[in-house]
Amino acid sequence: MKSVLIECRHLGREFKLARKTACIPMRDAAKMLGFDRRTLAKYENGNLPMPDSMTQRLAHYGYILLRAKHLTDTRKK
Numbered sequence: 001m002k003s004v005l006i007e008c009r010h011l012g013r014e015f016k017l018a019r020k021t022a023c024i025p026m027r028d029a030a031k032m033l034g035f036d037r038r039t040l041a042k043y044e045n046g047n048l049p050m051p052d053s054m055t056q057r058l059a060h061y062g063y064i065l066l067r068a069k070h071l072t073d074t075r076k077k
Contacts, residue, residue, distance in 0.1 A: 009046030015058055016044040022064050032070045033057070 019029050030040040033054060042048035057066070 008049045011050060011055065012044040012046040015050075018058075018062065019044075022062075022067055024067055028067075028070070032066050 019026070024032075026040060026044075027037050030037040033040065035043075035054075039048070043050045043054070061069075
């Protein structure tokens with residue numbers, strides 16, 4: 001039997017909703033955050049606790065600002 005913290009599931013679900021609300025595909029979000037797409041899926045599904053650094057960045061900046069930064073960075077190239 002696999003144990004998963006309720007907080008991980010809840011937090012992952014909230015970030016997944018925020019990502020989808022901001023219309024950010026998982027592959028783009030994973031790239032912006034520096035994770036593999038499968039790893040991000042595990043975070044969003046609550047199967048793996050998110051690192052504190054990720055939760056702090058997302059809580060502070062949010063997906064929308066990360067998206068804007070990512071778009072700005074990719075346009076400069």
